[in-house]
Amino acid sequence: MQKEDFNWFTSWFDSPYYHVLYKDRDYEEAGTFIKKLTSFLDLKNNATVLDLACGKGRHSKHLATLGYNVTGVDLSPNSIKAAKAFETKNLKFEIHDMCIAYSGKFDAIFNLFTSFGYFEAEIDNLRTIKAIRDSLKPNGFGIIDFLNVEFLKQHLVPSEQKTVDGIIFQIKRKIENNFIIKEISFEADGKNYFYTEKVKALTLNNFKKYFEEAGVTLKKTFGNYQLDTFDPASSERLILIFGL
Template sequence: MEKQETEWFTSWFDTPYYHILYKDRDDTEAHAFMDTLSDYLNMPEGGKILDLACGKGRHSVYLNKIGYNVTGVDLSENSINYAKQFENDTLKFEVHDMCNPYPETFDGVFNLFTSFGYFDDEADNLRTIKAIKADLNDYGFGVIDFMNSDFVIDNLVPEEVKTVDGIDFYLKRYVEDGYIIKDIAFNTDGKDFKYQERVRGFTLANFEALFEQADVHLLDVFGDYKLGQFRKAFSERLVMIFK
């Protein structure tokens, strides 16, 4: 495959194969998390939420269903074009780079399911935190739902084959230069494909440093979608609430 001149996520996320590989994501768990999170934040009825890096909109659609005015944004044009079928008077989707502030403010800005840490340029991580801060109104909360990198690295499965819709995805995982990397190879319709996911293995301490630089105040840290206690060695998630 020819070397991609653009950042990896602008090509991989735009393919149908990305969505095939991850089609088994647990919507029931995601919906329960949104219920728990919105209740915990005491979001106002009809409140405005920005779903940052929304993908095909699964969180946005549910948040809208339970009563919120939601804007979903993502860099992937294909994902946004798909999500637009769900639009209504209180739900809209747009292509937007999360490094830049959105031209509105919100009661909540949610960055969910490890949709952070992709950038090759370290400065873009700080720019994104600053953009989230700019997107919040005076009473708004920012939420980043990230993997617990310490737990992920300790429990990394180096190689596996995952078969979905008749496609054998060969997955290889490793850590390199501070990134948690997944190489993805498969053959379909007689063609070989190779992609790679690279996510910076940010720890809580790394986020705390970014928040301090962005003049953002970390309020709460949780370790799962039920908002249980964060434990560095055991928690699968790192859910941070800030303003």
Template sequence: MELAANKWFSSWFDTPYYHILYKNRGDEEAQEFMQNLVNFLDLPQGADILDLACGKGRHSVYLNKLGFDVTGVDLSANSIAYAKQFENETLHFDTHCMCKPLGQKFDAVFNLFTSLGYFDDERENRESIAAIKEEIKEGGWGVIDFMNVKKVIENLVPSEVKTVKNIDFHITRRVEDGFILKDIEFEDEGEEHSYTEKVKALSLEKFLYYFEKAGIELVHTFGNYQLQPYDEKNSDRLILVFR
């Protein structure tokens, strides 16, 4: 399946297969991370949080249960349609591209689970960071939770097969032109499917470059969801806390 350049994510994320492949992502781990994060940031009850690239809204729903007023936005219309079933007076979802400011300001803006770096055009990555700054209230916080690309590349599994719901997903990975690519091929009901995930290999140094351009101050870096210090060789995540 040939995907339009620069927009692979708008096709793949809208398919049911994306959610089948990743259905075992740990909700318990995600909730522990959210609890640790809001405690660290000392966010007051009722604070406004923007969950940027929220997917089907699992982080948004949990943050709302913790007592926060949450807005979740995502480019995937199908994901937002699913998330809207959870809406209430303090939880709202909408379709939106992160490279444009939302036009509202929040006490905290969270961009979680490696939801940045999808664009081919470097300018759109910079615009996404600048948009996050525009969405943070005076004295508020921004958080980006990204993969630790140095460890990911060092430990890249070239190929594997994952079987989920009787579908064999044939996955191959490679690094090319500064991107980490994952080719996903499978057959379902007699039809062949092929997608490629493409994420910019953004290092801490690259984020610092983006932050400098946007006038953002990096305050803390963490290396996992328990908020332990970041180590470029051993940490699973690169979690950036800024304002």
């Protein structure tokens, strides 16, 4: 059986089956969210933007169409290879580790769709916040779009079966040792596969601690992609905007 490497995200995000399972993500919703968010931030047309952990560039492409100078970075070589097909004069993609500050300074750095909290070591989450800090311009914004742990605990679906492109994905979910764990098993191309997604169950208070240690200031929180007020009990998302 094919299993993930020590860092689960290294192999799973680079697998073609990751993109099969999540192919139904709402591209239109992503575009609407980006427009609302950049309007709130009042980013100018020529602003420099870093899309951190960009995957195949879904959000990066939206940002570029709004006139920003966008760099999308991700650890997955296959994702970046696919994203590079969409490069333009104001959109480029590179392989990069989010724990390390990217060269240059940006007006905004986006970390979207729960692309945070993957690391086993707590220090790596803080390193990522510091890396964002070090790549921001003095008046720049960091944006993290995370899940709301309290809401998820109340609405966790323990198991489900999902068929995509003829592949039957068996999915199990649990919360264990302060990680939200999703176990994914399936058969494809004559082989059995098993992958695990692990995301740290981080709350608003956890992020506030990271921000304090990194020397950045939390400026605003939202609870969904419509930018409604964050409520710990009812909000699906935890969207954080912070800066120097």
